Amino acid sequence: MATVQVSEAEKVYILHGIRDDLRVDGRGCEDYRHMEIETDVVSNTDGSAKVTLGDTAVLVGVKADIGKPRPKVPNEGYVEFFVDCSANATPEFEGRGGEELGTELSNTLYKVFNNKHSVDLKSLCISAGEHCWVLYVDVLLLQCDGNLYDAISVAIKAALFNTKIPRVHISADEEGGKEIELSDDPYDCVRLNVENVPCIVTLCKVGHRHVVDATLQEKACSVASLIISVTHKGTITCTRKVGGGSLDPESIFEMTEAGKRVGKALHAPLMKLLQQEESLGKARQKVGFLG
Amino acid sequence: MPDCFPHAVTFPFLCTTMPTDTKRVRGPEVSQSPTLFLCKHVAVLPSHGRRADGRQRDQVDVRPVFVRCGLVSQAKGSAYIEAGNTKLMCCVYGPREMERKDETDMKCGKLTTDMRFAPFSCLERGSWIQGSQDKDLSLMLHESLQPAVCLHKYPRSQIEVNVMVLENSGSVLAHAVTCASLALADAGIEMYDLVLGCSIRQNGASYVVDPSYMEENSCSSVSSENQGGLTVAFLPSLNQISGLQSDGEMNEETLTAGVRTCIEGCYKLYPVIQQALTKAVRRAAPPPSES
Structure with missing residues (x-):
């Protein structure tokens, strides 16, 4: 993980600030930094x-492929x-340096989505036991400035919202053989229901309090953090x-409660923003990477 | 010399697509256990009444454990734990000189953890190569143990913890944490406290403590709310939680109650572990005979 050197005096300054609910950049303990989202x-x-x-930047791409369903769940x-930690983000990720963090992040993502409601997997089935859609969610870290989990989860939700899966028709011939037909119209697509896709909130324990969306400096002052993924x-x-x-059990309960509150509040504005961007259609001005 | 590996002939494409361990005889690349296709209905377990192994539901009814220290004479410390059919062993080597000198922090020692499943340990055959699940468990083990070990007492050195799962019958991570902390204590590594692990499986309104493999992987037929697993690593005399991991879907109250239940489960384990440790110490340094 990208780390910064923080001196003892700086640590004391950050700690005292957080104790008084005022962080170095002027935020309160449960405030996020400025967030920008662009889809497509x-x-x-x-x-x-x-x-x-x-200063954390994450790019997520979703690709849909046709694959074979897992034998345990043939109808899903x-x-x-x-997650790829490219050396762009920090020189520490060069070579195999980012691999450890990458597996940690992707393993956590599997856990976050390991339930029946986050993504409707049954809607990804084309024909039971034979063909299904496989969604490859590739996350690329472009810049690291703390709070990777939250940024990644928001980006994944936005990318899944943006995902258009081509419509397929299954036609059976006289001998019972099945054929998959892809629609000719590129706009004939199925959208995913992302209502239940959770967002991750990372709470960093600094001193006796916890902060949301910690910067690298604040992270250096904390000994442990708690990741909580919350649905709407x-x-x-x-x-x-x-x-x-x-962590003390009591502080874990406190942090869970705070995480739930913050995470729940994150969903409504995010969905509103995504729908707003979507409704603009082709009139939308693209910002791209230099904006 | 005749070819003595029949599947090397039958599957000439073996070992071409993925980097594999060529020194071991492997099965064909794509083969699945027949049980996957057989036991579709077995996975649904009843959600009331006694559990399959006669234990109580909704109570802190952990499986009786058998623990012993010092079974590997070559290792600095070792421990073996058996709970129901879950069997695992742990070896601790070190402290020895740090392998990689480029680590920035030389004032502290380094703890490395490695958790592996024997290929025959689960229902389906696993691979000898460490998969991403094993890596994730190793990381969880590392995060659970690190707060308990006085690493500042071992500058420039590393302590290696290796866990081998011999048989997986559920709650592997929880027992691995317990076993590893016992092995660390047996190795004479200075620690603040023992680390005990306990896990529960929530299934609708009811829960099971220390779930078996079947209970862990069952899908409930009743409700889809509050489904999930939770593992807690706990330092009993400091009253601190060093590891927490949950997946599935739970509301906040259930999660909080689950953490409390897990802590209770850890306390049940505590005297057994203490006893095993005192027994090991007594054997290593018998008390002077009173004459």
Whole structure:
């Protein structure tokens, strides 16, 4: 993980600030930094989104392929996650340096989506036991400035919202053989229901309090953080303690409560924003990577 | 010399697409256990009444554990744990000189964890090569153990913890944490506290503590709300949670109650582990005979 050196005096300054609910950049303890979202940024994908959160930048591309359903669940498709920590983000990721963080992030994403409601996997089935859609969700870290989990989860939700899966028809001939037919019209697509896709909230324990959306400096002052993924209804789909320290049970309960509150509040504006962008259609001005 | 590996002939494309361990005889690349196709209906377990192994539902009814230290004489410390059919062993090597000197922080020691499943440990055959699930479990083990070990007492050195799962019958991570902390203590590594692990499986309104493999992987037929698993690593005398992981779907109250249940489960385990440890110490350094 990208790390910064923070001196003892700086640490004390950050700690005292957080104790008084005033962080170095002027935010309160449960405030996010400025977030920018743009969908449909890569034309070769079926759905894509770019999210910047402070100086953290994440690009997510979703590709839909036709594959074979898993034998355990023949009537469902599946979603694959891959997180790439490119050396662009920090020189520490060069070579195999980013691999460890990449597997950690993607394993957490599998846990976050390991439930029946996040993505309707049954809608990804084409013909039971034979063909299904496989969604490859590829996450690319472009810049690291703390709070990767939250940025990634928002970007994934936006990219899944943007995903258009081509409509397919199955025709059976006289001998019972099945044939998959792809629609000729490129606009004849199926959209995913992303209502229940959770967002991740990372709470960093700094001193006796916890902060949302910690910068790298604040992260350096904390011993442990808690990751909570929350749906719009407030259901918790994944929690996880990260970092080298331990936490008091009471503070875990407090952090879960705060995480649920913050996560729940995150969904409505995000969905509104995505729908707003979608409704603009072709009139939308594209910002791209330099905006 | 006649070819003595029949499947090397039958499957000439073997080992061409993926980097594999060529020194071992493997089955064909795509083969699945027949049980996958057989037991579609077996996965649904009743959600009331006694559990399959006679334990109580909705109560802190952990499986009786058998633990012993010092079964590998070559290792600095080792431990074996058996709970129901879950069997795993752990070896601790070190502290020894750090392998990679380029690590920035030389004031602290380094803890490395490695958790592996024997290929025959699960219902379906696994691979000898560490998969992403194993890596994830290793990371969870690392995060659970690190807060308990006094790493500042071992500058410039590393301590290796290796866990081998011999038989997987559920709650593997929880027992791995317990077993590894016992092995660390047996190795004489200075620690703040023992680390105990406990997991539960929530199934609608009811829960099972220390779930078996079947209970872990069952899909409930009743409600889809509040489905999930939770694993907690706990430092009993410091009253701190060093590891927390949950997946599935749970609301906040269920999660909080689940964490409390897990802590209770850890306390049930505590005397057994203490006893095993005192027994090991007594054997290593018998008390002076009173004469």
